Amino acid sequence: MSVTTGTLAPRALRRGATRSGVKILIDVAFAGLLFVGTITAVIALATLIWTILDAGWARLVGDPVGFLTNYVSRLPANAGIKAGLVGSAYLMVVTAVICFPVGVGAAVYLEEFAPRNRLTNFVESNISNLAGVPSVVYGLLGLGIFARFLRMGPSLLAGALTLAVMSLPVIIVAGREAIRAVPDSIREGAYALGATKWQLTRTQVLPAALPGTMTGTILALSRAIGETAPLLVIGLPVVIFTLPDDLRDPVSALPLLIFNWTSRPQPAFAEAAAAASIVLLALLLAMNAVAIFIRNRYTIRW
Amino acid sequence: MSSRPPSSSPAGDRAPAGDRSTSLARRSSRTGERVIIRGLFVCAVLSVAVTVGIVAVLLVDAFEFFREVSPLDFLTGTVWAPGAGAGEGGQYGVLPLLNGTLMIAVGSVVVGLPLGVLTAIFLSEYASDRVRGLLKPTLEVLAGIPTVVVGYFALQFITPDLLRPIFGEENVFIFNAAAGSIAVGLMIVPIIASISEDAMRAVPSSLREAAYGLGSTKRQVSLRVVVPAALSGIIASVILGVSRAVGETMAVTIAAGNTPTLTWNFFESIQTLTASIAQTVQGEAATGTVRYNALFALGLTLFVITLVMNIVSGRIVRRYRQVYS
Numbered sequence: 001m002s003v004t005t006g007t008l009a010p011r012a013l014r015r016g017a018t019r020s021g022v023k024i025l026i027d028v029a030f031a032g033l034l035f036v037g038t039i040t041a042v043i044a045l046a047t048l049i050w051t052i053l054d055a056g057w058a059r060l061v062g063d064p065v066g067f068l069t070n071y072v073s074r075l076p077a078n079a080g081i082k083a084g085l086v087g088s089a090y091l092m093v094v095t096a097v098i099c100f101p102v103g104v105g106a107a108v109y110l111e112e113f114a115p116r117n118r119l120t121n122f123v124e125s126n127i128s129n130l131a132g133v134p135s136v137v138y139g140l141l142g143l144g145i146f147a148r149f150l151r152m153g154p155s156l157l158a159g160a161l162t163l164a165v166m167s168l169p170v171i172i173v174a175g176r177e178a179i180r181a182v183p184d185s186i187r188e189g190a191y192a193l194g195a196t197k198w199q200l201t202r203t204q205v206l207p208a209a210l211p212g213t214m215t216g217t218i219l220a221l222s223r224a225i226g227e228t229a230p231l232l233v234i235g236l237p238v239v240i241f242t243l244p245d246d247l248r249d250p251v252s253a254l255p256l257l258i259f260n261w262t263s264r265p266q267p268a269f270a271e272a273a274a275a276a277s278i279v280l281l282a283l284l285l286a287m288n289a290v291a292i293f294i295r296n297r298y299t300i301r302w
Numbered sequence: 303m304s305s306r307p308p309s310s311s312p313a314g315d316r317a318p319a320g321d322r323s324t325s326l327a328r329r330s331s332r333t334g335e336r337v338i339i340r341g342l343f344v345c346a347v348l349s350v351a352v353t354v355g356i357v358a359v360l361l362v363d364a365f366e367f368f369r370e371v372s373p374l375d376f377l378t379g380t381v382w383a384p385g386a387g388a389g390e391g392g393q394y395g396v397l398p399l400l401n402g403t404l405m406i407a408v409g410s411v412v413v414g415l416p417l418g419v420l421t422a423i424f425l426s427e428y429a430s431d432r433v434r435g436l437l438k439p440t441l442e443v444l445a446g447i448p449t450v451v452v453g454y455f456a457l458q459f460i461t462p463d464l465l466r467p468i469f470g471e472e473n474v475f476i477f478n479a480a481a482g483s484i485a486v487g488l489m490i491v492p493i494i495a496s497i498s499e500d501a502m503r504a505v506p507s508s509l510r511e512a513a514y515g516l517g518s519t520k521r522q523v524s525l526r527v528v529v530p531a532a533l534s535g536i537i538a539s540v541i542l543g544v545s546r547a548v549g550e551t552m553a554v555t556i557a558a559g560n561t562p563t564l565t566w567n568f569f570e571s572i573q574t575l576t577a578s579i580a581q582t583v584q585g586e587a588a589t590g591t592v593r594y595n596a597l598f599a600l601g602l603t604l605f606v607i608t609l610v611m612n613i614v615s616g617r618i619v620r621r622y623r624q625v626y627s
Contacts, residue, residue, distance in 0.1 A: 034423055134604060
């Protein structure tokens with residue numbers, strides 16, 4: 001540096017020049033750091049997916065029919081995910097049937113009918129606090145109330161109720177956002193035509209808010225379907241050789257199978273866990289695709 | 303583009319209703335509507351019932367537990383060794399579990415905070431709309447990976463292919479707090495990134511323009527204007543991330559182990575509050591035993607910790623929203 005600065009330029013200007021050089025360097029380094037920080041998460045995601053595919057792909061495509069249609073087994077080569085896959089599907093349907101009407105009802109009430117008072121404020125802050133409760137605590141709720149107090153045992157109904165209760169805050173928030181997006185001009189138009197508040201809600205607001213609510217519900221369900229801890233806590237079984245005929249029957253779930261196989265020492269079970277993870281990720285991806293499709297296809301841009 | 307049912311003409315089906323009732327008073331007192339609105343109200347209040355249910359379940363069985371084990375022993379005991387068999391004996395000191403949970407919380411923040419905040423600055427200040435449009439869904443996918451799959455990844459990749467080659471096979475246990483921390487840290491990156499980014503984008507552009515006008519570079523604007531202005535939002539996002547890390551169950555159960563030890567060696571096997579719950583429920587603890595009731599004491603501890611963090615975080619977020627609106 002001292003070699004190049006021995007020129008005629010005034011000192012102040014020289015210093016400014018070198019500083020801006022350093023400054024540019026720091027700026028570039030900072031931008032690089034930001035990029036590295038951002039890309040790390042993406043690389044981690046890619047590595048995760050690659051690890052699962054690498055470990056499970058051979059097991060999955062080696063005998064896809066057997067893997068999807070066999071029950072669990074002591075022998076990893078015979079083990080299949082039938083009970084988990086069907087169980088998860090049943091859980092999803094029953095959960096949706098329970099939590100969609102209640103979630104939409106709560107969202108409609110809070111956005112369209114609720115008076116601005118302390119009870120409403122309390123309900124609102126209560127819902128946002130519920131959204132942060134760990135899933136394992138919802139499991140304890142399911143164990144204590146549904147499985148034990150209401151004597152449902154580790155059944156399809158107890159599992160679905162637990163998942164429904166857990167998903168409710170998410171659905172309510174999504175529903176409220178969708179309802180809030182309906183412009184007031186629609187409401188005023190309906191009022192001007194003599195509609196009552198409920199007629200306006202039923203014929204205008206709800207249909208307009210439906211795509212947003214559906215999208216939110218599907219995303220909430222895809223989260224619920226990936227949950228393991230609440231189902232583990234209420235005691236849903238892994239080793240089961242029947243499919244449920246009734247809401248009171250025991251049921252298994254795909255994440256429970258993955259957890260069980262991951263916990264076993266044999267490498268062949270780790271492969272089966274990876275293969276089951278591929279199926280689960282594919283299922284979630286499909287649900288997300290449906291949600292995005294509904295959002296893009298049916299959402300009204302006012 | 304054909305089906306747009308909501309925007310179909312509003313006049314058609316509403317005409318009869320207008321004919322039927324002529325006075326405002328009669329219309330608003332329809333009993334059918336009042337029943338429906340009452341039903342909607344019940345839906346909303348059901349969420350309060352859920353909270354009451356959670357608190358009641360936790361308190362009732364935790365109370366049973368504290369009749370057998372004094373709260374002082376629970377909170378200050380340094381050994382967690384639940385009695386086997388009929389729930390007789392055993393030591394129920396929660397400190398090793400709190401220690402394990404704290405390790406995972408600290409470890410995941412060490413991983414998640416820098417990655418999350420760097421991502422937020424990048425998305426808010428540097429990325430073009432196209433890059434943002436690619437990155438945000440990617441982060442959502444990361445947030446949506448089931449925790450049990452992240453646990454598998456930690457056990458099958460992070461420990462054997464990342465930690466052991468770097469720190470030595472003999473130093474890193476198969477189940478270790480570091481793998482759990484990295485896994486949970488990755489899981490909270492999307493949370494920290496998205497809430498911090500919201501806070502940064504809420505900073506008015508007039509502040510940025512003023513700084514640019516004074517000759518600042520993008521880095522200076524980001525670090526000296528945007529980040530300080532969005533600091534409360536960033537802090538809130540980190541608190542929420544920690545709360546998630548504390549409540550995370552499957553990844554730590556699978557990867558961080560089930561050994562309740564008072565250690566700060568991240569390469570050892572530990573046990574968190576959540577992992578202890580998961581371990582107990584797998585082991586057929588009979589209803590009514592001390593061990594079974596201990597589940598609810600642990601759940602209560604977990605519930606209180608996460609609730610306090612969520613409330614603090616929510617308060618901070620609400621405050622920064624007010625500042626610039």
